[in-house]
Amino acid sequence: MEFSNFYAYYDNLAALIDQQTWEAAEYASVLLCCRDKHADLKFLQLCDRYDDRAVVRWAVFDDIVLSHLNVLHALSASDWPAAFGHQTNALQLFNREILQREKDANWFMPILYVLCSDLRLIARIADKRGCVLWGGHHQRKAADAQTATFYEESAASIMESYRICVAERSDATTKKVAILSLTNQLFRIYFGINRLHLLKPLIRSIDHVGELYDRFSLADKITYKYFLGRKAMFDMDLSRAEEALTFAFEHCPAQFKHNKRLILMYLVPVKMFLGHMPTQQLLVRYNLGQFADVAASVKDGNLRELNLALQKHQHFFIKCGIFLMLEKLKVITYRNLFKRVASILNTHLIKLDAFLAVLRFLGTDIDADELSCILANLIAQKKIKGYISHQRQTLVISKQTPFPSLSAA
Numbered sequence: 001m002e003f004s005n006f007y008a009y010y011d012n013l014a015a016l017i018d019q020q021t022w023e024a025a026e027y028a029s030v031l032l033c034c035r036d037k038h039a040d041l042k043f044l045q046l047c048d049r050y051d052d053r054a055v056v057r058w059a060v061f062d063d064i065v066l067s068h069l070n071v072l073h074a075l076s077a078s079d080w081p082a083a084f085g086h087q088t089n090a091l092q093l094f095n096r097e098i099l100q101r102e103k104d105a106n107w108f109m110p111i112l113y114v115l116c117s118d119l120r121l122i123a124r125i126a127d128k129r130g131c132v133l134w135g136g137h138h139q140r141k142a143a144d145a146q147t148a149t150f151y152e153e154s155a156a157s158i159m160e161s162y163r164i165c166v167a168e169r170s171d172a173t174t175k176k177v178a179i180l181s182l183t184n185q186l187f188r189i190y191f192g193i194n195r196l197h198l199l200k201p202l203i204r205s206i207d208h209v210g211e212l213y214d215r216f217s218l219a220d221k222i223t224y225k226y227f228l229g230r231k232a233m234f235d236m237d238l239s240r241a242e243e244a245l246t247f248a249f250e251h252c253p254a255q256f257k258h259n260k261r262l263i264l265m266y267l268v269p270v271k272m273f274l275g276h277m278p279t280q281q282l283l284v285r286y287n288l289g290q291f292a293d294v295a296a297s298v299k300d301g302n303l304r305e306l307n308l309a310l311q312k313h314q315h316f317f318i319k320c321g322i323f324l325m326l327e328k329l330k331v332i333t334y335r336n337l338f339k340r341v342a343s344i345l346n347t348h349l350i351k352l353d354a355f356l357a358v359l360r361f362l363g364t365d366i367d368a369d370e371l372s373c374i375l376a377n378l379i380a381q382k383k384i385k386g387y388i389s390h391q392r393q394t395l396v397i398s399k400q401t402p403f404p405s406l407s408a409a
Contacts, residue, residue, distance in 0.1 A: 010065065017061050022107045029114040032068050034075060034122070045073040060097035064090045064115075071122075075169075080126035081133070084150055087122050091115045091157045099164045099175065106173045113178070116158045116185050118326050123150035124192065141362050147364070155189045158182060166205065178232065180206065180216040180224055187227040199231050222248050230266050238408075241270045261286040265320050272298055272329060275406030290316050301337025304332065304363035332406065334374055335383045338395075339403045341402075348386075348402065350395045368393065 003009040009031065016028040030036050038044060046069040067090035074083035094115055098108055133148045162182040168175040176194060183202045190198045204223065206213070213221075229245035232238070245267040252260050268278050268291050277295045278288075293309035310317065310326060317323040341358055344351055352368055355375075366374075375395055378384045385404060386397035397403075 001038070003038060003041065004043075006046075009038060009041075009044060013065060014061075020107050022110065025108050026110040028111040031112060032064070032090075033114045034068075034071060034083075034118045039072050039075065040077075044069055045076045046070065046370070060093055064093055067093065071118075075122075078354070080122065080131045080150075081131055084122050084126050084154075087115070087119045088154075088157055091119055095157070095160050095164060097162060104170055104173050105116070106177060107174050107248070109175070109178050111180075112161060113181050116161060116182060119154045119157060119217070119298050120185055120189060122408055123154035126150040146365065151189055151192055155186060158185050158189070162186065174212070176209070176212055177215050179209065179212075180220045184223045184227065186218060187224070191227065191230070196231060196234065199227075205230065218251060222251050225251075229258065229263075229270070233266055233270055238270055238273050242267070242274060245270060257286070261288065264288055268295075269322055269325055269329070273332060273406065275332075294326060294329070298333045298364070300337060301333055301334050301335075301340055302328060302362055303337070303359070306333050330379065331381070331383070334407065335378055335403065335406075338375070338384065338408075342397060348397045350397065352388075352393045352395065355395070 001012065003012070004131050013028055013031045016024045016031070031038060033039075042201055044067075070086040071083050071090070072131055074080075074086060088136060092111060095186045099112065102108070127149050127192075131150065133150055133153060135150065155353055162179070165175040165178045165182065183206060187199060190196060216224075225244040225248040229241045229243075229248060232241035232244060249260060249267055252263060254260075258316045264278075264282075264286050265288070268283075268288065271278065273296060278291060280292060283292050283295075285291055290313040293312065294306065297303075297305035297309055306329065310323070314323060317326055337358065338355060341354060345354065352371055352375075356366070356368065359371070372388055372390070375388055379386060379388070381408065382404060384395075384397065385400075385402050386395055388394070
């Protein structure tokens with residue numbers, strides 16, 4: 001929408017809010033979003049109110065609009081702490097005067113979504129710019145000021161919205177339709193500040209929403225599955241991680257190639273743990289060639305090449321937060337190597353010296369005790385069916401499926 005002055009903007013927004021419909025609120029939310037093009041209009045970047053403007057039906061919306069204009073003014077001056085303070089004020093007003101008081105309505109939820117997402121984004125930028133959470137609306141004790149971040153602070157206001165929605169009792173106009181969107185905002189924050197333990201109650205709530213899950217938007221479901229998959233991956237709950245990340249990847253529209261690539265950064269390692277190596281075509285298509293050497297070395301059981309691949313792309317893997325996860329692929333690499341040795345020797349009685357010789361040939365110098373430990377772990381994890389005869393220094397493997405599928409292990 002194009003506006004020639006403040007009054008055109010304000011009248012348009014007021015008319016949308018007065019309609020009290022979800023569709024109108026979606027349009028209104030754009031006019032309260034800091035990322036919309038209206039944010040660049042100088043006549044909207046206000047630090048004072050227009051006294052002769054018409055007030056919308058609820059005075060609280062009038063105050064929210066004023067806070068939004070204050071945010072735009074602060075952003076134009078790159079005053080991130082002030083912008084954060086005004087955006088927090090807008091969300092808290094919304095929580096207190098609308099979300100809590102309007103018992104039998106949910107048409108205004110699109111506005112809530114924008115207020116929360118903008119607060120999180122402003123907080124993230126404020127932290128990146130090295131701003132200090134101190135003074136104004138966010139005065140703290142000196143000790144807290146050294147550790148608290150804007151990102152953490154934004155979670156408090158969003159969590160307030162979340163609790164109000166979760167406690168809603170109405171069925172037809174339930175505010176619980178906002179739970180997944182708010183959960184995704186909190187997921188982003190908790191991943192950003194590395195507080196993954198805070199995700200558990202949020203996941204539990206979504207697991208028990210029942211039929212309400214069908215009312216959530218596909219976009220929110222994709223985002224949720226992406227974060228759920230990442231959490232499950234770090235917990236080594238590989239089956240759940242695969243299910244969640246596969247859903248996210250398959251349902252993410254093809255035009256959002258960047259998002260599909262982000263999903264694959266975690267789905268590819270999960271698949272490798274389950275014995276499914278990515279194709280070269282897939283890695284090339286999504287510019288994830290960093291995984292090519294890793295996948296090849298794991299498949300071949302070549303530990304030396306795996307170490308070289310991890311070292312070569314260490315910066316990329318650390319930035320993605322998956323380096324330590326990929327190091328655990330060494331277990332799968334050992335398993336694949338031992339499987340190849342067993343296949344070549346074609347016997348269920350394999351001397352440990354045979355494994356040691358191959359490992360040393362591949363540049364991995366370990367002794368018999370270390371090898372026994374590796375084999376014992378693989379047997380305990382059900383990646384090898386068999387046992388070690390220490391007296392004979394022999395691995396005795398089952399004559400039937402001695403190396404079970406990794407997805408079944």
